[in-house]
Each structure stands twice: as C-alpha cells, then as structure tokens.
Amino acid sequence: MQAVTRRFMVMGLAAAGLSACVGGGGGPVGAAQAEPVMRAVPNAGFDAWVQGFRARAAARGIPAGVINEAMGSAGFLPDVVERDRNQTEFTRTLEEYLAIAARPDRVSMGQDKLRQYGPVLARIEARYGVEAHVVTAVWGLESFYGTRRGNVPVVSALATLAYDGRRGEFFESQLIAALKIIANGDVSARGMTGSWAGAMGHTQFIPTSYLAYAVDFTGDGKRDIWSEDPTDSLASTAAYLKNSGWQRGLPWGGEVRLPEGFNPALLGRSKGKSAGEWAALGVTSATGGAVPAGGSIIAPKGVGGPAFLLTQNFNVILRYNNAESYAIGVGYLSDRILGRPPVQADWGPDKTGMTMADRQALQRALTDAGYDTGGTDGVIGAKSRAAISAYQQAAGLPVTGEPSLELLRRLR
Numbered sequence: 001m002q003a004v005t006r007r008f009m010v011m012g013l014a015a016a017g018l019s020a021c022v023g024g025g026g027g028p029v030g031a032a033q034a035e036p037v038m039r040a041v042p043n044a045g046f047d048a049w050v051q052g053f054r055a056r057a058a059a060r061g062i063p064a065g066v067i068n069e070a071m072g073s074a075g076f077l078p079d080v081v082e083r084d085r086n087q088t089e090f091t092r093t094l095e096e097y098l099a100i101a102a103r104p105d106r107v108s109m110g111q112d113k114l115r116q117y118g119p120v121l122a123r124i125e126a127r128y129g130v131e132a133h134v135v136t137a138v139w140g141l142e143s144f145y146g147t148r149r150g151n152v153p154v155v156s157a158l159a160t161l162a163y164d165g166r167r168g169e170f171f172e173s174q175l176i177a178a179l180k181i182i183a184n185g186d187v188s189a190r191g192m193t194g195s196w197a198g199a200m201g202h203t204q205f206i207p208t209s210y211l212a213y214a215v216d217f218t219g220d221g222k223r224d225i226w227s228e229d230p231t232d233s234l235a236s237t238a239a240y241l242k243n244s245g246w247q248r249g250l251p252w253g254g255e256v257r258l259p260e261g262f263n264p265a266l267l268g269r270s271k272g273k274s275a276g277e278w279a280a281l282g283v284t285s286a287t288g289g290a291v292p293a294g295g296s297i298i299a300p301k302g303v304g305g306p307a308f309l310l311t312q313n314f315n316v317i318l319r320y321n322n323a324e325s326y327a328i329g330v331g332y333l334s335d336r337i338l339g340r341p342p343v344q345a346d347w348g349p350d351k352t353g354m355t356m357a358d359r360q361a362l363q364r365a366l367t368d369a370g371y372d373t374g375g376t377d378g379v380i381g382a383k384s385r386a387a388i389s390a391y392q393q394a395a396g397l398p399v400t401g402e403p404s405l406e407l408l409r410r411l412r
Contacts, residue, residue: 038152038196040075049163050074053172062179070155070179070189077160080152083196084161094300094325095347095356096379101141101329102336103377110140110337120231124217128238129248135234135241137334138320142204146230149202150195154178158198158207174198177207186214186222193226201225202233213240237320244319245312252317252331253295253310255286255343264303269310272296278309286344298324306345353405362403365411366391 050071057067092100114121114136121132136145143149155178161171178198182189194200198207205214205225214223217235225233259282266273266281273281274294283291295311308328317327336342349355354362360378366387367373374383385401392399395410 038077038079038157040077040156043076046076046160046163050159053159053162053175056172057176057179060176062176063183066179066183066189070182071159073189074153074156074159076163077152077156077196080157080160080196081164084164084166092325092379093347093350094328095306095343095350097325097329098332098343099356099377099379102333102342106140106144106333107336109145110136110333111339113139113145114337117230117234121234124235124238125248127217128235128242128246130238130241130246131248131334133334133337134252134330135238136337137330138203138237139230139234140333140337141326141330143202146202146228146233149193149204149226150199151193152196153190154192154194154198154200154207155189157194157196161197171198174207177211181207181210184223186224187226191226202230203237205233205236209240210236213243215239240320241316244316246316247313250311250313251292252313252327252334253308254292254331254335255345256291256297256307256309257284257286257288257345258297258299258303258307259283262303264299267297267299267303267307269296269298283309287341301348305347306343352403354403354408358405358408359403362408362411363387365408369411 054067054071057071058064110133114133117136118132121135124130124135125132139145155175158171158175158178162168162175178192181187182192192200195204199205200207200210202225210223210225214225214232214236216223216232218224218229218231223232223236225236256278262282272295275291278291278294278297283297285291291309293309293311295309295314297307297309299305299307310328314327314331317330318324320330321327332343347356349358356378359380360376363373363376363378363380363384366384367376369391371387371391372383373387374381380388380403384403388403388407389399389401391397391411392401392407
C-alpha cells in the first residue's frame with residue numbers, strides 16, 4: 001500500500017471524500033467542509049419528479065403533513081449535481097494523510113474537547129464501551145469537532161441527487177429516511193442541514209444510518225445531532241461502533257518495529273498472528289515494548305519504513321468508513337490526543353525524492369516568496385500546487401504544479 005486513495009463513497013456513517021481539500025494547508029480529513037450557500041433554481045423536470053416522489057413517499061408511510069413540509073420547500077440545487085459529477089479523487093501517501101489527520105491544531109483541539117466533554121464522554125463510554133478518546137478522534141476527523149458540519153438543506157440535496165439519477169435509487173432511499181427522521185420529530189425539514197451529499201451532524205451520519213444507530217443520550221426526546229451540543233452525536237457514534245463489534249480495552253493497533261531480516265511475506269491484513277507469535281518473531285512496539293495485541297501488520301513503504309499493527313477494532317472503524325487510511329487516521333489521532341508519540345520510523349523520500357522536511361521547506365520558501373501555500377504541513381495539496389504553478393509561471397519555467405528538489409534549490 002504505497003499510496004492510499006480517498007474516494008467519495010457514502011457508507012456506514014460517514015460520507016467519505018467530503019474533505020476535498022486534504023493537504024496543502026487545506027481542510028480536515030473526513031470532515032464536511034464549510035459549504036458556500038447553495039441556491040435553488042427553477043427546474044421543471046425536478047418539479048415533476050417531486051410530484052411523483054410525493055406519491056412514492058406516501059406509499060412508504062410518510063405522513064402527508066411531513067411530505068408537504070419537506071417537499072414543499074425542496075428545491076433543485078445545481079451545485080450539488082456539479083459536486084457529485086466532478087468529485088476529485090485525491091491520492092495521498094499514508095504519511096501525508098496522517099500528517100493532516102493529526103496535525104497540531106487538530107490534536108490540541110481534540111485534547112481540549114476531551115477535557116471539556118470528559119464527564120459526558122465518560123458516561124458514553126460506560127454505556128457503550130467505546131473509549132472517550134476514540135469517539136473524540138472520530139469527531140475530529142468528521143467535522144473538526146463540530147466546526148464544519150455542513151449547511152446545505154439535506155432534503156433539497158437528496159432530492160436533487162435522486163432526481164439527477166446517477167445513483168437515484170440510493171439517494172431516494174436516503175430521502176425517504178430523511179422524511180422518517182422529520183416525522184419522528186427529531187428535527188424540522190428546515191433544520192435538517194448537512195453536507196451536499198446528505199451527511200449530517202458532528203459525526204456525519206447519513207439518514208439510513210441515523211435511523212439505525214442514532215440515540216437520544218440527553219433524554220430530551222430527540223436524537224439531536226444538529227445542535228451545537230454534540231452529546232447525541234458522540235453517543236450515536238459510540239452506539240454505531242458498539243453495534244459493529246467494538247471491544248473495550250482492545251487498542252486499534254499501533255506502530256510496531258520490525259526486526260532485521262523480517263519476512264515481508266508476513267505482512268498484510270489477511271495474515272494475522274497473536275501477540276505472542278509476533279513477539280517470537282522479534283516484533284515490538286515502536287517504543288520497544290511488547291506488541292499490545294494480536295492482529296495483522298502492514299508496512300506501506302516496505303519492511304524498512306513505518307509498520308502498523310491492526311487489531312479487530314481497526315476493522316470496526318472500517319465499518320464506519322471503509323478506507324484504510326481513515327481507520328488508521330482515527331486510531332492515530334486518538335493516540336495523539338492521549339499524548340502518545342508520533343510515528344517513530346522514518347518515512348523516507350516520496351516518489352519525487354523529497355522528504356517531509358523537504359516539502360515543508362518548499363512550502364516555507366514559496367510563502368516567503370509571496371506565494372500562498374495555505375500552510376507548511378509538508379502535504380502538497382491544491383493550494384501548494386497553485387503556488388508552485390504561479391511561481392513557475394513568474395520564473396518562466398514549465399508550469400507543472402509539481403514539487404521537486406530542483407524547485408526547492410531554486411527557491412533557497
């Protein structure tokens with residue numbers, strides 16, 4: 001697994017791929033980004049579809065009043081169609097992904113939130129058996145601790161996507177689920193906001209997952225994942241993980257150190273061993289202690305680079321979002337929130353021959369030269385590539401937008 005790919009896929013609770021600006025000082029991994037206001041526009045075809053949908057919704061048992069409330073104000077959102085049809089596939093190495101997932105501000109904010117909501121998270125942990133720091137890490141990746149929950153009208157977004165038809169059956173099922181949520185009294189149609197793809201709240205539930213797993217932990221009669229209070233969202237995340245098989249006290253995994261001469265044929269998620277078997281082969285934790293649990297081991301850059309033990313709880317996180325990078329990111333961020341060390345092994349150079357330090361130096365040099373990279377995290381994302389292109393154009397160089405050691409030397 002030299003590189004990890006973050007694709008758009010609605011699954012489990014998360015709408016993956018909503019973090020379109022991962023890297024280059026961009027937004028958080030796995031978080032619904034702050035959306036521009038999306039304006040509905042007249043569309044006769046959409047209006048006809050809504051009329052047909054009203055009958056289908058009624059046949060599914062949705063009360064007429066809810067249908068009128070929700071669909072009466074639903075509008076066609078062309079920006080949603082544009083987002084759905086032009087989703088950029090971002091390929092990031094695991095080194096880059098983890099650099100963003102556990103960047104300093106996300107870690108420090110996670111530590112603050114863990115303290116702030118410590119009593120609530122303790123009660124959630126006692127009921128569902130999912131550790132507080134793990135729930136906090138999911139919150140951090142999904143919405144940057146509630147600061148980026150999305151402001152798109154979910155009914156309009158889902159109706160638009162169902163009408164558009166690319167995955168019409170799926171989005172219509174989500175729209176029916178959204179109407180059931182409104183009928184249950186958890187939220188009004190107007191108050192049901194989220195991402196352009198219909199993921200909602202602090203931990204980005206899609207409607208069908210909300211119906212299956214959301215809980216009213218506050219006891220106010222509503223499963224409220226939309227308010228500023230994250231309690232129901234955090235408890236719902238824990239409920240989802242519990243129902244997916246989370247084992248309290250079992251770590252997600254962690255970085256391990258492989259001995260000299262380790263057989264690479266033993267690597268891979270299908271090749272698990274007990275902690276004792278790994279110990280007998282000379283595997284230790286990254287800090288030199290015993291391997292914490294049984295599981296499989298992956299090494300994205302081969303035996304000489306960082307290696308990670310993955311337990312059954314890692315597989316549970318995959319149920320939340322079936323992207324290997326995401327699941328490692330949740331585990332890694334949860335460890336960093338507890339104050340555990342960053343990755344110990346050297347990632348080495350990337351395919352361009354640049355190390356993380358080189359890429360950070362390039363971003364600093366570009367910034368000093370007046371080209372905004374959006375940060376100096378060492379991850380070359382959209383803003384960094386735009387800065388490189390602008391510099392190349394101004395310098396009379398071929399405009400590629402690609403980082404290189406030669407470019408770094410020119411800027412120094």
